[in-house]
Amino acid sequence: MSVTHTDVPMTLKVTDDCPVRDVLDRVGDKWSVLIVVLLGRRTHRFGELHRAIEGISQRMLTLTLRALVRDGLVTRTAHATVPPRVDYELTEMGRTLLVPLSALDEWANAHRDDIRAARERHDRGTTA
Amino acid sequence: MSVTHTDVPMTLKVTDDCPVRDVLDRVGDKWSVLIVVLLGRRTHRFGELHRAIEGISQRMLTLTLRALVRDGLVTRTAHATVPPRVDYELTEMGRTLLVPLSALDEWANAHRDDIRAARERHDRGTTA
DNA sequence: CGGGATCCTAAGCGATACTG
DNA sequence: CAGTATCGCTTAGGATCCCG
Numbered sequence: 094m095s096v097t098h099t100d101v102p103m104t105l106k107v108t109d110d111c112p113v114r115d116v117l118d119r120v121g122d123k124w125s126v127l128i129v130v131l132l133g134r135r136t137h138r139f140g141e142l143h144r145a146i147e148g149i150s151q152r153m154l155t156l157t158l159r160a161l162v163r164d165g166l167v168t169r170t171a172h173a174t175v176p177p178r179v180d181y182e183l184t185e186m187g188r189t190l191l192v193p194l195s196a197l198d199e200w201a202n203a204h205r206d207d208i209r210a211a212r213e214r215h216d217r218g219t220t221a
Numbered sequence: 222m223s224v225t226h227t228d229v230p231m232t233l234k235v236t237d238d239c240p241v242r243d244v245l246d247r248v249g250d251k252w253s254v255l256i257v258v259l260l261g262r263r264t265h266r267f268g269e270l271h272r273a274i275e276g277i278s279q280r281m282l283t284l285t286l287r288a289l290v291r292d293g294l295v296t297r298t299a300h301a302t303v304p305p306r307v308d309y310e311l312t313e314m315g316r317t318l319l320v321p322l323s324a325l326d327e328w329a330n331a332h333r334d335d336i337r338a339a340r341e342r343h344d345r346g347t348t349a
Numbered sequence: 350c351g352g353g354a355t356c357c358t359a360a361g362c363g364a365t366a367c368t369g
Numbered sequence: 370c371a372g373t374a375t376c377g378c379t380t381a382g383g384a385t386c387c388c389g
Binding site: 250251277278279280281284303305 | 361362363364369
């Protein structure tokens with residue numbers, strides 16, 4: 094595959110208030126993507142996410158979910174049962190985010206080895 | 222526009238070593254995307270990037286470029302002239318990254334207002 | 350069960366000064 | 370011009386304990 098300058102949309106703004114950076118500021122943190130992807134599969138309870146993600150602290154799960162809810166990407170539904178039960182679900186907008194994320198995922202899968210190789214090549218070159 | 226679960230590729234891995242997170246770890250920092258996009262337009266000298274980006278410190282420009290070079294996304298060409306001149310250019314792999322980044326950019330442009338609206342709605346709801 | 354509140358550390362990043 | 374080196378701040382985020 095080859096990508097030339099003209100293949101790439103030149104609509105990307107950069108200097109002043111760059112939209113791409115906006116998304117990354119929102120979703121570029123350590124856990125948001127993971128949560129969005131999991132919720133893309135199905136609705137999850139708090140504890141389910143907590144167990145599914147492996148490594149996330151309760152605190153960060155709460156904070157990240159709260160931010161996602163705030164931005165309208167996720168809905169929070171608290172059931173007044175005992176013990177309490179809270180369901181998190183992607184909104185319509187949240188689901189549309191899965192599309193560009195998949196593109197990124199595809200790229201990652203395609204080039205993961207190349208990056209690793211480049212990295213090792215580089216590290217050998219500088220250490221030697 | 223509507224996105225259902227079945228519209229979205231379920232190939233996204235999550236729990237153990239998620240490729241999407243790899244990319245975001247690499248390019249989710251404050252400046253990488255900006256640099257990649259700028260280099261997507263044309264080769265830039267160090268100082269050109271420094272002026273073009275507005276707000277980046279010399280230190281972070283150096284560090285970010287070095288990381289991009291290490292991962293094989295950018296090439297560094299130092300000309301042995303005086304004063305010195307160093308050119309940075311996207312590699313072939315670096316250019317392919319512009320494609321998923323554009324997808325993300327498109328999404329950002331499409332939903333930027335929605336997010337802002339959701340955020341304000343939410344903030345009013347919690348403050349009130 | 351689903352959080353909140355608090356404390357603490359490590360990383361990210363900017364500012365500044367110096368160099369080949 | 371294109372960096373390097375050092376410092377210091379600010380933030381992200383983990384750990385722990387508490388609570389309805």
